[in-house]
Amino acid sequence: TPYRVDVVTIFPEYLAPLRQSLLGKAAERGLVAIGVHDLRRWTDDVHRTVDDAPYGGGPGMVMRPEPWARALEAVRPPGTRLVVPTPAGRSFTQAVAAEWAAEPGLVFACGRYEGIDQRVADWAARHGPVSEVSIGDYVLAGGESAVLVMVEAVTRLIPGVVGNRESVEYDSHADGLLEGPSYTRPASWRGLDVPPVLLSGDHAAIARWRRAESLRRTAARRPDLLAALPEDALGPADRAV
Numbered sequence: 001t002p003y004r005v006d007v008v009t010i011f012p013e014y015l016a017p018l019r020q021s022l023l024g025k026a027a028e029r030g031l032v033a034i035g036v037h038d039l040r041r042w043t044d045d046v047h048r049t050v051d052d053a054p055y056g057g058g059p060g061m062v063m064r065p066e067p068w069a070r071a072l073e074a075v076r077p078p079g080t081r082l083v084v085p086t087p088a089g090r091s092f093t094q095a096v097a098a099e100w101a102a103e104p105g106l107v108f109a110c111g112r113y114e115g116i117d118q119r120v121a122d123w124a125a126r127h128g129p130v131s132e133v134s135i136g137d138y139v140l141a142g143g144e145s146a147v148l149v150m151v152e153a154v155t156r157l158i159p160g161v162v163g164n165r166e167s168v169e170y171d172s173h174a175d176g177l178l179e180g181p182s183y184t185r186p187a188s189w190r191g192l193d194v195p196p197v198l199l200s201g202d203h204a205a206i207a208r209w210r211r212a213e214s215l216r217r218t219a220a221r222r223p224d225l226l227a228a229l230p231e232d233a234l235g236p237a238d239r240a241v
């Protein structure tokens, strides 16, 4: 049975890229099933209103709860995780993507304006797990871009979606470190040479060099990842770096 992804949004056309390339093929091959649903289908006024002023005052508008509850009752299979992108969410990470890839599917609620009435997430939690997640420390205009990011990160982990399985296992962040530099032909290019060890055929030396480059790059660009590593993640050979 395909991995099921459903997205509710007021901008369904924004999710069109989900039908392209990688995901398109996975969908054709029956590995992934994608549904995009227009929230306004579940409004009941002539203006198809989805927003209203925030209680307590404050800037902008908030999305009304009733259309969301009707949409989710129609779209969300019971027990399916509801993912709500928000700047105020827990961090979406590779580990979270791997967890979700092991589930039968996901439903995404794309907010706009200043977000969705909090009671929607509270009500939805009665019908299955709800994850309010952020894809990074910057504020987008709505949840759609975050959904594109998360669907790509999750579905590429589904067996068969990415042809080259090894590439998924050797992902950056898979071992908690950033991956090092990659090179291909020519060996010498505009005065820049590929590190000789990579041409040596000495696979042990190549593995050591790559590990050292990962550590060096992680220390330089993401010291937070280094600090977060479990105690035993760094072997004796690593300390030499």
Ligand SMILES: Nc1cc(-c2ccc3ccn(Cc4ccc(CN5CCCC5)cc4)c3c2)n[nH]1
Residues within 6 Å of the ligand: 058, 085, 086, 087, 110, 111, 112, 113, 114, 115, 116, 133, 134, 135, 136, 137, 138, 139, 140, 141, 142, 143, 144, 146
């Ligand atoms: N990782 C990440 C995710 C998002 C994201 C996800 C969904 C929505 C839905 C609406 N917005 C716009 C938006 C603008 C301003 C505020 C902050 N206001 C301050 C006072 C009340 C709220 C919140 C929300 C989203 C943004 N952004 N970044």
